[in-house]
Amino acid sequence: MGLCATAKVITGSDRYTWPKLLQPGDREWVTAIEAVNSTGWALPSYIIFKAKKYMWLGWFEDLPANWIINISDNGWTTDKIGLEWLKLHFIPLTNDRSIGKYQMLILDGHRSHLTAEFDCICTKNNISPPLDVGYFAILKRYYGQLVEQRMRLGFNHIDKFDFLTAFPKARTMAYKAQNIWNSFAATGLVPFNPDRVYQQLTVQLKTPTPPPSRSSDTQPSCLQTPQNARQFKRQMTTIGKQISQHTENSSEVFYKAITQASKAYETTMNDLLLSRKENHDLRTAHEKEKQKRQKSKKQVSNEQGISTEEAQVLIQDQIEASQAVTTVPAEPELPVSHPPVRCQFRCSGCGIKERG
Incomplete structure (x- = not known):
């Protein structure tokens, strides 16, 4: 999460060494399962954080509604998570966009894509998964630039909240339709052109440019x-x-x-x-x-990935529960007490009543 990208910087003309920028000390792994289509659209992100059992509801507060967050012991995807992504994320979101009977899903060589169950689910849903090596260089570069900007502001630690702030911004900048089209064209996939790949196999050696020499001339x-x-x-x-x-x-x-x-x-x-x-x-x-x-520190037990919509429901339930007013039964009213009336006495001589 705390990895800067290679960047161009403006520096003094009198500097003859490469300027350095420290990387953040946090090197915690996070996995983002991303998928784009050759027509120029992208599936919502599927984020995997490093955690044991619980997820914080505060992670979801600023995310798009259809993003999903899951957790694993090391922040990497697993066979179980790969199947969950395929069944509950990829297939439901792509069925309505398919043209024709079959879909072609191009994957990298991660082991979670090589299981028999993964292949069986693809077969049942008319998905052909030829393995290929894909990379999202533009997305990585934009994310690295945002990490670098944060480093220049004096923050030397990137946590999960920081990642969830920077990654959607980088995704918005990278996932333009034109960038997606260019990526498929550059790899010779759509339109199909194997020569685009063969041309990249030609290695051309380049002679490095020597650094400029220091001038001994001094100006007044x-x-x-x-x-x-x-x-x-x-x-x-x-x-x-x-x-x-x-x-x-x-x-x-x-x-x-x-x-x-x-x-x-x-x-x-x-x-x-x-x-x-x-x-x-x-x-x-x-x-x-x-x-x-100020984000919510409430935690929820994890059984599978949770979408932002589901997390928002949980957050709202907690808010309503905390705002609920408990009514205390009123005590029964006591009978109204009147001041005591003193007894009246009758005079033994005249028979007239008088107060004692």
């Missing part, structure tokens, strides 16, 4: 591009002297000094734009980190 300080405020101020002082002592012979030097000052200004403005972009990216990444910490 007034003709060098200023790299900081002090050098820029010194450059302006030099230009001022050139103006005050202007002669016909100093015109060329004066022009070069102005040119270098202009380059320094352009460099400063570019650095400012890059700093603003980096600041914006850092703020965005920080906000995403806050959202990631």
Whole structure:
């Protein structure tokens, strides 16, 4: 999950060594079973994470509804998962798109595609599975670039939430219809053209280009591009002297000094734009980190892969259960108590009642 891709970078012209970027320390494996069709569409992703028994419901919160997540002990696919992908994912999603009676499923040589049960299911569903070596170089490159961007922002760890944020973006960028058509054409499959493969077998040796030699020539300080405020101020002082002592012979030097000052200004403005972009990216990444910490930590026991739709139902059930108000039975009302009335006494002489 934490593997950067080979990338082109902008660096100083005075650098004679290859700049280096550290890879993230997290090298946990994750498997994405992907399938594309020669007409230009792709099946929803089937993701396999490394876990023992439980899946987090927070993994599904930002995924497309028809994606499926499963788990295995090492993050790799297994014979059981391969069969599940074929029966519950590939066949239901491709039956309505088939043209004619048969489908041709081109696979790589993973052992989960070589079992007798896998072949039997293909036969029953009119699927012909000729084995071939396929690769999704564009998808890998875009994902690697997103990992690299995160590394440049100072994050040196890629977890499952980070993967589920970057991988859908890379998939959207890579899975254009034109890219899919070009992939089938480049391998000579659709349209069928074996020569596209034979041509790639011709090996041509290339002589490496020697690195540029260091120049021993040094330019006057007034003709060098200023790299900081002090050098820029010194450059302006030099230009001022050139103006005050202007002669016909100093015109060329004066022009070069102005040119270098202009380059320094352009460099400063570019650095400012890059700093603003980096600041914006850092703020965005920080906000995403806050959202990631708020994702559901609830777990669900795994028996087979779970789609995003099924996970959303489980999440909604948990929310409703946590919001349910338990009603407490009301206590029975006590009878209204009246103040005690004192007894009345009758006078023994006159017989008139009076309060005691």
